Amino acid sequence: MNREKQRTETDSMGSMQVPAAALYGAQTARAVNNFPVSGRPLPRAMIRALGLIKQHAAQVNAELGLLPADLAEAIAQAAAEVANGDLDEHFPIDIFQTGSGTSSNMNANEVIANRAAAVLGHNLGDKAVHPNDHVNLGQSSNDVFPSAIHLAAAEELHRHLLPALEQLQKSLQDKAEEFDPIVKLGRTHLQDAVPIRLGQVFSGYTRQLELARQRLQQSAAGLLELPLGGTAVGTGLNTHPEFAARVCSGLTKETGLKFSEARNHFEAQAARDAVVNLSGALKSCAVALFKIANDIRLLASGPRGGYGELSLPAVQPGSSIMPGKVNPVMAECLIQVCAQVIGNDATITLGGLAGNFELNVMLPLLARNLLESIELAANAARLFAEKCVTGLQANAERCAELVEQSLAMVTALAPRIGYDRASELAKQAFREGTTIRALCLREKVLPQEELNRLLDPLPQTGR
Known part of the structure; x- marks a missing residue:
């Protein structure tokens, strides 16, 4: 049996065998051995955020005269490759790992160091570019990893979720205008109530989405303060006093989001309240989306034995045994996503409680759940707009019949x-x-x- 070629890497605990072609080193290999838990690696958005932080850290350290220009240039190039997704295969560590995210921070340091060494013509593992002394200069896992959570979540929110919710809001507004002349039966307590226009119902959904987006935007503002510069416990030991502000400035130019150094580093490292707050806004958004999807699902129930006030676009056969059946599959998809987001929020709340003294120790879990909630909500909202709401049709005769009855x-x-x-x-x-x-x-x-x-x-x- 052929065995993969190995090379020897070392860290402060001794030597480790790693695959010869791997860019990571001994600390990553130890973490891979220690945490074979879920098979789920760090989310792509987090790897990108770590790459961006390391890229701008190297550039700032060179500007401050702390890192030779050639090393800084090679590190920045390697870190940019990490940010762009070119080196994702070299990030194998499970999300369920050390609570500070140190394993993943060192994974990034080692990958970037070895890739930078290769750029400079050195061999992998020879420490010509050192993962701690050079790549991690002026940093600690304790300020880098929570900063990466903020950076990743802010980018994903502004790039994906907020535009998806805006798209769904526009689709609902279009239907509110289209359906405005149609009078239907109102319902309270699931019982018949006085008439309401179908357009008014959809205008309510539209406003729910508008308010959900506003809450998310307000909560996202808390992510723009980064713990960078606090190093181990918030005191800033072993970092230049201008380091964090300059890195934040570079990240602002890179992303278009106005990042700044935390006003109080002791709060910024010991607590993850901004993450919990954003997750709460995501939960609130999920509650709104659940209500909208469930209402539409019920209003389209039938077509003969239910309310039947709406007709859904047929996107796939609804049954393996009942021919011609059309099910509210897109609404059900969104409802399930909402349930997952609400469950993720419960876990994030528990994670937020783990701010023990100077450091929260559930950071990887917080990152995973927060980013999953953003991604799932964004994808499901966009699909619900495109494959359900846009194609909805009102059954005016059925609406009038139920009003009269x-x-x-x-x-x-x-x-x-x-x-x-x-x-x-x-x-x-x-x-x-x-x-x-x-x-x-x-x-x-x-x-x-x-x-x-x-x-x-x-x-x-x-x-």
Whole structure:
């Protein structure tokens, strides 16, 4: 049996065998051996964020005269390759690892050091570029990893989730305008209520999404303070006083997001309240999306035995046994994503509790769940807009039929005939299986012209 060629790498604990072609070193190899838990590596967005931080750290350290120009240039090049996704295969460490993320920070340091050494013409593992002394200069895992969480989450939110929610909001607004003339039956407590326009219902969904986006934007502002510069416990030991501010400036130019050094490094490293806060806003967004998707799913139930007020676009066969069935698959997809986001928030809340003294020790888990929530919500919202909401059709005849059948129509007569008399008529109509209109005409409750005016559902829906 052929065995993969190995090389020897060393760290402060001794030597380790690593695959000959691997860019990582001994600390990464130890972590791979220690944490074969889930098979889930660090998210791509986190690898990108670590690469960007290391790239700009090298450039700043050169500007400050702390790193030779040739080393800094090679490190920056290697770190840019990490950020761009060219070296993802060299990041094998499981997300369930040391709580500070030190294993993944050192994974990045080792990969960048070996790649930079290769750029300079050296052999892998010869420490011509040192992962700690050069790549990690002025840094600690304790300030780098939480900074990477903030950077990754902010980028993913602004690049993917907020645009996806805006797209869905626009789709819902378009339907609100299209459906505005259609009067339907309102429902409270899952029981018949007074009429409402279908466009008004969708305008409510539109406003929910608008508010959800606003909450996310407000929460995301907390991510723009980075713990960089605090090093191990927030005191800034072994870093230049200008290092963090300059790196934040470079990251701002790189991403277009206004990052800054944390005002208080002791808060910034000991607590992950900004992450918990953003997750709470994501949960709130998931609650809104769940309500919208579930409403649309129910309004489209049928087509003959349910409400049937909406018709869904058919995107795939609905049953392996029942021919012709169309199921609300896109709504169900979104609902499941919402459940996952809400579950992720519970875990993030527990992770936020793990700020023990000067450091939170659930950072990789926080990163994974937060970024998964952002990614899932963004993908599901976009797909729901494209494959469901855009193709929705209103069944105006069915809406009108259910309005006419509703016992709640008697509400419009109450100011004229009194609440008690109106209640008696509703009960009688229910017992006899007739409509309020037909009963009132038969009993001559009001003149026909006045009755038809009061029972016209459109004026009952207000503006």
